Amino acid sequence: MSVPAPPAKARSLHTSLFAQVAVALVLGVAFGIVAPEGAQTLKVLSDAFLKLIGMIVGPIVFCVVVHGIAATGDLKKVGRVGFKALVYFEAMTTVALGLGLLLAYLVGPGRGMNIDPASLDGKALGTFQDNARHLQGGGVGAFLLNLIPTTAFDAFARNDVLQVLVFAILFGVSLSLVGGRAGQAVTDMVGALSSVLFKAMGLVVRVAPLGVFGAVSYTVGRYGAGSLAQLLSLVALFYAAVALFVLIVLGAVMRLTGLSILRLIAFFRAELAIVLGTASSDAVLPQVMRKLEILGVKPSVVGLVVPTGYSFNLDAFSIYLTLAVVFIAQATNTPLSLGDLLLVLAISLVTSKGAHGIPGSAIVILAATLNAVPSIPAIGLVLVLSVDWFIGMARAAGNLLGNCVATIVVAAWEGDLDRARAKAVLSDPTVAGDLLRTDAGDPLPEGA
Template identity: 55%
Template sequence: MWQKLKSSLFLQVVLALILGIIVGISFHDFSLALKPLGDGFISLIKMLIAPIVFCVVVLGLYGANDIKKMGKVGAKTILYFEIVTSIALVLGIVIAYVFKPGVGMNIDISKLDGKDLSVYTERAHTMGTGSDFLLHIIPKTFVDAFASGDILQVLLIAILFGIALLLIPKHLGDLVCQALEAFSEVFFKMMGLIIRLAPIGVLGSVAYTTAKFGVDSLLQLGYLVLLFYVTCILFVLIILGGILKFAGLNIFKFLNYFKEELSIVLGTASSDSVLPQIMKKLKNLGIKDSTVGLVIPTGYSFNLDGFSIYLTLGVIFIAQACNIDLSMHDLLAILLVSLVTSKGAHGIPGSALVILAATLSVIPSLPTIGLVLLLSVDWFIGIVRACTNLIGNCVATVAIAHWEKDIDHARARAVLDQKV
């Protein structure tokens, strides 16, 4: 048993998660002091995300050696993201109206204390317009994108760099790529060392969160949290499982393949913490580097399935809790606004509440202060939200690769069956 625990990162993380809950409940003040363990682990991971994404995307583009094909893959990727995100948003609305998680709460808006919301509403007001979002993708300098760690900025630079490599003499392009391959190998080796610290990071993060919010908040809004969990599970098994089946793969074997990454996300509530590992594992399934390098970084901003479900479910929950009737026009507005605001969630501190605040602010009949109702359970919802986002992007990569015939199906099935 000890040998199995020693060799299995998955078991170590699960044990750390359980210990974190026990410590958080039993030792309140001590647990609050453990926050730096979780923050430090995520910071170590984020330190390497930008250079790894840059190397993977550039090497993928250069290896594909076809600019026109990459443009076609990019267009199909955005189309896929919009379709699946729309399904997730509509699912959130349907579930909210069928199961009515907020009905009967009879919240008096005038008695809600909004002081804890100020930081989220301020960020929501500074998000800017669609043009501001597009301009933000362009970094001030080449180095600034890596310094800030903005994935979309790094992706833009990597795409331009990869295209430029294809346009210079081949012997020079080969030299640059050889150097990038060496750097990539070093970065992934560094990531392998850091990921061994995952149990410590998970223990600190879970203990701190349990001590800060306690189980009382979970019990008070348990129906909403449970409803969100079940909705995400159904979305993964039915919608994403159906997409995988179309590509010839099994959803349960697929989830088992990524169990270590999912356990880390479950403990840290951050899908950023495993981005490099999932890119490596997707390539191991027999998917071309160029497809993985394009779909995954883009998906982290444009394909947030779990967040999309929560966005519409949360907005309608607030309306129901405050006894506000929504017209068909309001629902359509929520859906259209959510399609836009859901694309800006990644990289914003407290992103879920910030985007919810931004969405509520453009629907006149909905009170932004209603977000107070969700503050105490945001972490509990966030862990499954992040896992669903992660699974959604992994499935998206397989779907696009299948669409473009950029996947070795025989190898993928062999890997998932643990025969390779």
């Protein structure tokens, strides 16, 4: 017999994950200001939390995808879901890139800076530029080859989500074709393993406030809030652009499914707080997949769309890519013709894909884009290095919301969304708690 969830007003703040993370954010900022040197040593807390999450991301993606495909048994459906997801990803990426380009051109955050590219020190770009040339020079063929793991164990060892996804799809399809008692036995075993991994995820998430505290303390201690002053116009414009994209574009898409974007944001408030604190959407990948299933999305859709979207559906990053490129051109007084703007848009459609997991991926892809647009000085990348972490907070949060919406939309498009359940969960947070207590796995912390 399930135990009913306590009423919302009876829940104390110390049991709410969102409240704990919010407090950790405030304390992290305060400690970074008061003791900047000591705060920089706390990065180990953030690194440890991200490693704990990374430890279970690959296995969870594998189990969810394999079990979803094998349990569905309809291979045509799997292909159909994948195709619809890619169509949606490309449409939203184009809109996001166009929005960044339009806002940068209209607002002009870099106008008047009058930066001489010859005065910029490019030493800090060494590694980024090398990785960018490698990413750009590899072409489509190298990108496709990189989707295939050298070995299945190598994909898990390097925690390459895309390679794990490819292996999981192959394994799940094969398992579905085997069928019979042997196939069912393996399917049941994968399902049981998935429950254990979600239990582990529930335990790891409880230390998220420590990870957020360490990340924020380190960042404020090292860079200080003053580092925002020079490029405040770019940072402010980017945050405004992400807000516009989420509320207007994603809001309109959500209305087509009969759901509210504001209620979706409230539903994922704890995950968004963790992402803002760590500037990484990887930190909540397993928990997001779990909560989307609770929302009423079939596991097979969650397993296919969410991991793929982490590399192919980077909405907020796409906004930043074109915004930053035009900002650098404006700051260095580089004239941009209509042809240059269209070239930036075309190149960005390619470079915005598939760099998930590359260290400093935002800077690497931005460098690759600049290298492909000869009229803009690539050395201008130095201008945005100091605020990349602050921009990364909104970038990661926007990407997360974009992937949540993408999963819901594809599920609705495919008929794999329980709309009544979704509306009930979004309307009353206690419903999610009740559903979690009746499902297999570990209940999420209250307030999550």
